[in-house]
Amino acid sequence: MTSSELNSAANLHFPDKTDWLQKLALSSLGLGLLLIFISGFQAKGEVNFMVTGIALALVALLTYFFRTYLKTQPGVRINGIWLRSSTSRGLIAWVTGVFLTGFYVVLYWWPGLMTGLIRSIDPLSYFIRGIEADRWFLYGTFYTLAVVIMGVRALFKYRHSTYHIIRTLSVMFFQLVLAYLIPYFLILFNQPEFYPSYFWPLKYDYLFPGTVDYLIKTPGALGVFFVFWTAVISLIGVPVLTYFFGKRWYCSWVCGCGGLAETAGDPYRHLSDKSRKAWQWEVAIIYPVLGFIILTTLLLWVNSVTGGGILGGLSNGFSQTYGFFIGSIFSGVIGVGFYPIMGSRVWCRFGCPMAAYLGILQKHFSRFRITTNGGQCISCGNCSNYCEMGIDVRWYAQQGQPIIRSSCVGCGMCATVCPRGVLNLENGPRQDRFQPTAFISSENVRILK
Template structure:
């Protein structure tokens, strides 16, 4: 009789323990798969009418299938965070399905950025919608914005079913859905329809790095247009005044988990992969080594561009323009798009936010050293189940803090609140308390309070 290796036996046992997907869920997933096939057909159909029909059918099947599956998967079970089988399923534990998903996402971003001609048929299917919203034909970025917004809305609906027991998660999810649909999709399109500059009011420097570049500022304020002047004023105020003030009171969560489109996609479409974030100290070291140099790079580049634009050092143009193009390619495209989203199924849903986003680095410094925000813990109630660490998308080993009763004050924490939501004992609480005693453990604070009262 042939012997079976231990890993193979363990894998077979794990697969045997997986619950069987019921026929209704299978039907909804089949509808999503058919929708993706219809989308593929639309991409390669040269006939505009057939391509548009296939595109409409694809959106209907994907949207209807996703919403129906979300209700069947989460709406029929008791409310609460259920983490059963996450590390057994091939789709959520870096298995074959996850790798295929990652390759497809990465391939889409590569085509979108550098081979948009391959998407021409899909782009043309959106011309009527683009003409209605923006009064101009569709382009690759309108196609991307449509897909992006649809992903946030559909997977946001999934999150609403999944976390319906948590008021904080419901409000936060609705917030990112609202800002993505209203401020990152519809409003920029309407601005174009009224022949105004396309502007995203929810993106600020240094994340939207070119918004404070001399060329962009000059374009927005040309001819003294009031709206353009307001856009420049808005961007500067949000970057240098509102961001520090809001972060002081609420931590970086006010932006990273409530407003930002990158965070919105991570919290909705990326939610199935949050447990994949590396919690090791080595990963944290790489995080520090990468994200802060990127912040320094964009700060230095912006300063150099303004010095060059002033005419003080004319020779700077030979340096700043290639550097600007390099940043746009390496950070703005490859890191934030290809890696930042394409690697969701392999490295977790906050790869870009954790390792590359200069806005996250800026907010993190403010949160770490100047904010009132913290996550308080009660070590006496912790049962070391590890749910909090498992759901942390930013690679923080929350359990280690909870066991010791230490407050969590980390630059990387985006305040998503999932650790608190997943905790079965109510050990973790998101607070905006006074800075006095911010680094004290909950036990010490409690002891101090008793001593004062006595």
């Protein structure tokens, strides 16, 4: 069968149900994006075009989401995701991926090309921070808008699940308030810029001696509190919370990287590679990244204590190397730019040191697991297909085995798309973690029905 015949067959089974209001909303979105694009052509920016474009785009997206999801009954529908060009690595997906990747490349290495866009949001920057905008403020603003507006989409899409409603509201809150407003308000009041929702080793420099020294010497008590907060949460809070709730408390509820993946990246979650080779690459990359940042932190402290007499500039070289290859290229360019091609959790799965740290704790010390009821499984494959971390959930379900994987972020989507209620996210006694479902204690606390 030719490609044209396949497309014709696909259209017969999945006809275009876009109505006039949805088409009007998408047209308005295109106009809004055009106005945003035009605002960047002038060296001094064009505030009116930027404001109008953002407002028009937001209204258009809200209208489209409202119409798309509320004209159908509640429930997750994944029909046709492998037949759409935008979600099956087709032409639209590649164009989107090239655009996102190009945006990050220009942002990091040719920010002068974005001068017009940056100047267009100066009024907002002066209002929130008291200073003119820069490329990172532009990026933070667009990033936060993406999490919030696509979070609204997730609220519509998963409105039948209380768990996902609360989880989505959580990532929206932490990104908007703790990762956007609070850091910039701190600058407004002449305090150090600090992101309280990011911890070491993800925010790797927060425990570097230079950052610690800078924060401690900051006038007032806030700097000392920030150092205390980072150390306590990173070294004590993370293990304790992970013991009780698994890595999901952070990766799926708090982290900004996970927040973008769960909202803007949701249409691409099924693209994650489920092969054993991908799992081998995951193990081969993510743990060395964690080891690299631990080694870098230790070397910097040794250098600091010895006054640089032992290692000289070697430790700084480690830090700069990590910041360039991991902090910029991996987490930014690849981590987000490759959403439409490799799925929404490329960075979280293959490169994030925080995910590696949490994963070790989850697999060996946590009470968290996903239990399965193999007798009810019909092998539909929805759970594996929808797993953004590339876990073959169906295999565990068929065997009736609990899922205890270091890579699992506990998003709960596998349980949500299961038509038979085979999967449950649970926190139970540690001695029962690896037992088949039939032997799990009735004392377990089920937190996802």
